[in-house]
Amino acid sequence: MSITVNGAKCPQDHRCPAINVCPLDAISQDGHGLPQVDPDACISCMVCADYCPMGAFEELG
Ligand code: SF4
Numbered sequence: 001m002s003i004t005v006n007g008a009k010c011p012q013d014h015r016c017p018a019i020n021v022c023p024l025d026a027i028s029q030d031g032h033g034l035p036q037v038d039p040d041a042c043i044s045c046m047v048c049a050d051y052c053p054m055g056a057f058e059e060l061g
Pocket residue numbers: 003021022023024025026027037041042043044045046047048049
């Protein structure tokens with residue numbers, strides 16, 4: 001299981017605030033683009049999914 005960011009839900013027009021809540025520093029973002037989750041670092045704790053008001057962080061698999 002891993003986490004991905006749904007581009008249809010993420011507005012991609014601001015710095016992703018979920019970057020600061022990830023305890024593993026697994027989320028990165030290029031400018032205001034779609035945030036990326038490092039599958040090797042992510043432990044699927046769902047902190048980002050619970051935090052994001054857009055519900056853009058989703059489980060895969
Ligand atoms: S599920 Fe947890 S470890 Fe994975 S990106 Fe979200 S906050 Fe970070």
